[in-house]
Every structure is written in C-alpha cells, then in structure tokens.
Amino acid sequence: MLKAFNNYTPPAALTGSMRDFRYPKGRDLEARVAGFFKWQNLRRQNGLWPFSRSTEESPSTVCAARDDAGGKIDGVNFASQDYLSMSVNPVIKKVAQEVIEEFGVHSAGSAALLGNTHHSVLLERKIADFLGMPEAILFPTGWAAGYGVIKGLVRSTDHIVMDSLAHTCLQEGASAATRNIYLFRHNMVGECRKWLEKIRAKDQENGIMVVIESLYSMDSDTPDIAAMQALCDEFDATLMVDVAHDLGNLGDDGRGHIGMQGMLGKVDLVMGSFSKTFGSNGGFVGCRSREVKEYLRFYSPPCTFSNALSPMQAATVLKAFEIIESVEGAELRNKLMTNVLSLRRQLVEAGFEVYGDPSAIVCVKMGSEGLARLVSRRLPETGLIANLVEFPAVPKGQARFRMQVMANHTPQNIRDAVKRLKAAYEMGLAEFEAQTGAEAEPLRATA
Numbered sequence: 164m165l166k167a168f169n170n171y172t173p174p175a176a177l178t179g180s181m182r183d184f185r186y187p188k189g190r191d192l193e194a195r196v197a198g199f200f201k202w203q204n205l206r207r208q209n210g211l212w213p214f215s216r217s218t219e220e221s222p223s224t225v226c227a228a229r230d231d232a233g234g235k236i237d238g239v240n241f242a243s244q245d246y247l248s249m250s251v252n253p254v255i256k257k258v259a260q261e262v263i264e265e266f267g268v269h270s271a272g273s274a275a276l277l278g279n280t281h282h283s284v285l286l287e288r289k290i291a292d293f294l295g296m297p298e299a300i301l302f303p304t305g306w307a308a309g310y311g312v313i314k315g316l317v318r319s320t321d322h323i324v325m326d327s328l329a330h331t332c333l334q335e336g337a338s339a340a341t342r343n344i345y346l347f348r349h350n351m352v353g354e355c356r357k358w359l360e361k362i363r364a365k366d367q368e369n370g371i372m373v374v375i376e377s378l379y380s381m382d383s384d385t386p387d388i389a390a391m392q393a394l395c396d397e398f399d400a401t402l403m404v405d406v407a408h409d410l411g412n413l414g415d416d417g418r419g420h421i422g423m424q425g426m427l428g429k430v431d432l433v434m435g436s437f438s439k440t441f442g443s444n445g446g447f448v449g450c451r452s453r454e455v456k457e458y459l460r461f462y463s464p465p466c467t468f469s470n471a472l473s474p475m476q477a478a479t480v481l482k483a484f485e486i487i488e489s490v491e492g493a494e495l496r497n498k499l500m501t502n503v504l505s506l507r508r509q510l511v512e513a514g515f516e517v518y519g520d521p522s523a524i525v526c527v528k529m530g531s532e533g534l535a536r537l538v539s540r541r542l543p544e545t546g547l548i549a550n551l552v553e554f555p556a557v558p559k560g561q562a563r564f565r566m567q568v569m570a571n572h573t574p575q576n577i578r579d580a581v582k583r584l585k586a587a588y589e590m591g592l593a594e595f596e597a598q599t600g601a602e603a604e605p606l607r608a609t610a
C-alpha cells in the first residue's frame with residue numbers, strides 16, 4: 164500500500180538536485196558517494212523519489228507497478244516507451260517464442276566474432292533499406308550506438324559540433340573521443356555555422372562531426388535537417404543524426420523527420436534505437452559505405468567488445484519493421500498521432516503548457532523541482548503513471564512530466580490521464596505554496 168504523507172515535507176527533499184552530487188570530493192571513492200544516498204533517501208521516505216520503479220506486468224496502457232520502496236502503484240500508464248505498442252503485439256510475441264525455440268536465448272558472442280545470427284544479418288540489411296542507405300550496423304543498445312559511432316570515428320585532433328541538448332550517449336561519446344567539442348544553442352543552425360567557420364579557419368586537416376537529433380527527447384522539437392546537411396557539405400563535416408524517437412512511428416511511411424524533410428538516404432550517418440518503437444533493446448548506425456560499416460565493427464568498442472543482440476531481439480525487431488511497413492503499421496501510426504493530438508489538446512484545455520511539436524513525447528511543464536516532486540507524489544493516488552523529469556535529463560528549474568503516448572491508448576485512457584494529472588497538480592500546488600510560501604509559476608496554456 165502507498166504510504167500516506169502528512170503535510171510537512173523536509174525542505175531538503177524539495178530542493179537540491181542530482182547536480183549537487185556529480186563531483187563528490189574525497190579520496191575514498193566509495194565513502195564519498197554516501198551524500199547522494201542520504202538525499203535520495205530523504206526524498207524516498209517522503210514519497211518524492213519516483214524513479215527506479217518496476218512493472219508487475221507488461222508495460223501496457225494500464226499497468227501495475229511498484230516504486231523502489233516496494234509501494235504498489237497502478238493506473239493509466241504514460242511512462243513506458245512503446246510508441247506503437249509493439250511490446251504487447253501478439254505477432255511479435257509469437258516470433259519471439261519461435262526464435263527462442265530454434266536459436267535459444269543468447270547470441271553468445273560479439274558481432275565481431277560469432278555473435279551475429281541469421282536474424283541480425285537480415286536486420287542490418289532491412290534497416291539500411293528502410294533508411295535508403297547502403298549499409299547499417301547493429302549495436303547492443305541505442306546508447307551504445309550513439310556513443311560508439313562518435314568514439315569509433317572521431318579522434319583526438321578532430322572536432323565535434325553538437326546541439327546543446329543532444330542525448331547523453333552522444334555527449335559521452337564526444338567527451339571520450341576528443342576535447343574539441345563545441346556546443347551550439349538548441350536547433351540554431353546559424354550558431355552551428357559560426358563554429359564550423361571558426362574551426363575551418365584554423366584547421367583544414369582534421370575531421371568535424373556535427374551531432375543532432377531528429378526529434379529531441381525532452382522538448383519534442385526538430386532541427387532543419389536539410390540545412391544541417393548542407394552546412395556539413397559546405398565545411399567538409401560529417402552529419403550524424405540520432406533518430407531514436409521518431410523512426411518507425413512518425414510520418415506517413417514511418418521514416419520520421421528524415422523522411423518528412425525529404426532527407427531519406429541523404430544524411431551522412433543515422434543512428435537510432437529499437438527501444439522506443441520496435442519493442443526491443445538494441446541500436447544501429449546507418450552509413451554510406453561498407454568501409455564505414457566495417458570500420459565501426461572493429462573500431463567502435465561497444466560494437467566490437469560487447470555481446471551482440473540476442474537472436475530473439477533481432478528477430479522481433481525485424482518483425483516490427485515488417486509491421487511498420489504494412490497497412491497495420493500505418494494504422495498504428497494514425498492511432499498514435501490521434502492520441503498525441505488529443506492528449507495535447509486536452510492538456511492545454513486543462514491549463515497546462517506542453518512542449519514542442521506533436522510527437523509520441525508529450526512533455527508537460529512544471530518548472531520548479533519542488534512543485535514537480537509534490538505533484539509527482541500525488542500521481543499514484545490519482546491513478547496515473549507518468550515520469551517526472553528533472554536534472555540531469557533537463558536543466559535545473561525546468562522540471563516536467565514526460566508523457567509517452569502509445570498507439571493502444573484509448574480515448575478514455577487519455578481523458579483519465581489529463582483529469583488525474585490536473586487533480587495531482589492541484590494537490591501538489593497547494594502543498595507547495597503552503598510549505599514554501601512561494602507562488603509557483605502560473606500554468607500557461609499555449610495554442
């Protein structure tokens with residue numbers, strides 16, 4: 164059962180952020196991390212630690228789960244990443260069972276050795292064809308693909324020019340590859356150009372990788388991909404686009420923003436994940452030549468020195484691609500977009516502000532972490548499962564709820580979600596104002 168919380172909440176549980184513990188000091192590497200646990204536990208004891216939760220059944224539209232203190236929660240689920248509801252698709256589940264029967268459960272090796280299977284070989288071909296690119300290569304996760312494509316190709320004398328909101332796998336890959344990293348303000352093509360001009364004015368010898376996403380995972384907005392590729396061509400740079408959140412689920416044919424912007428087959432490097440739309444762990448890089456593919460296989464450590472996707476994962480993703488290209492796939496995308504538009508409209512009508520453009524990611528603005536935590540604490544009792552997002556996933560002071568929509572959500576699920584978020588917001592706001600004496604930023608609806 165969920166614990167009931169009294170009105171008093173220790174201020175330290177409402178303030179502070181994970182940023183405070185990023186650089187612990189002291190020579191004892193283990194002892195010095197205890198401060199984080201203390202702060203985390205204070206939040207946990209006050210019902211303000213909505214992370215590390217576990218599902219008790221499939222991550223479907225309505226779901227039972229537990230928080231990390233063991234408290235049971237259930238309700239409409241907008242916290243799972245399963246945009247086309249592939250994880251519960253009966254055809255996909257059947258394929259998984261059949262492949263396990265034939266191949267067992269494990270690939271038992273790196274893709275650089277004997278870890279490929281019949282299914283992963285077919286999947287690489289499938290992805291390349293889907294993207295209109297000559298080649299593609301699999302990685303164990305999307306994170307590994309993002310990190311690995313950068314670390315695999317960029318060397319210490321090269322340069323990386325990157326959108327300031329690029330995903331952590333891209334930032335970590337960049338930091339591991341070179342110290343020459345230049346961030347441009349989110350989606351600002353002009354600022355990216357300035358960096359490229361500056362770099363090329365001094366360095367004609369080394370490579371430049373420009374790193375962006377096709378759909379940003381916390382803001383649901385999109386760059387001008389054609390303009391970015393043109394810029395890269397002008398300055399002899401290589402564009403790398405992370406398509407984790409829109410490939411398969413957005414656009415008439417599921418090619419995401421790359422397809423919608425007429426850039427299919429025209430981007431230098433495309434990297435993505437199966438974990439949002441394709442019902443499995445795993446990632447990939449699409450590239451323009453066999454040379455690049457082979458180089459990544461043997462010089463990108465998360466590919467070379469990590470176990471390959473299991474046969475079951477590769478086969479289910481392959482089946483997911485088949486569905487995505489079928490009439491059923493088009494119907495699933497339509498259902499998803501209908502749900503997205505309906506959720507966004509109802510949230511705005513309820514007085515909330517939502518970020519970005521319509522996509523499966525619908526982020527609802529909260530602002531202050533303290534307010535967002537108190538609202539989040541009330542969600543379980545109203546019957547809504549939605550992820551609170553705060554630093555390091557977003558900047559401090561920009562907390563939000565990230566609601567991830569599925570094709571299988573029903574109109575009733577969406578109505579319930581908005582009603583429940585509103586009820587939790589009102590309770591959380593009253594607590595926040597009573598406790599801190601501060602007035603929260605007003606909720607502002609955008610058109």
Ligand SMILES: Cc1ncc(COP(=O)(O)O)c(C=O)c1O
Pocket residue numbers: 304305306307309330332376380405407408436437438444445446
């Ligand atoms: C933009 C982006 N790239 C890459 C990843 C990593 O994908 P995966 O979950 O497959 O490791 C994520 C997942 O959070 C993401 O949001």
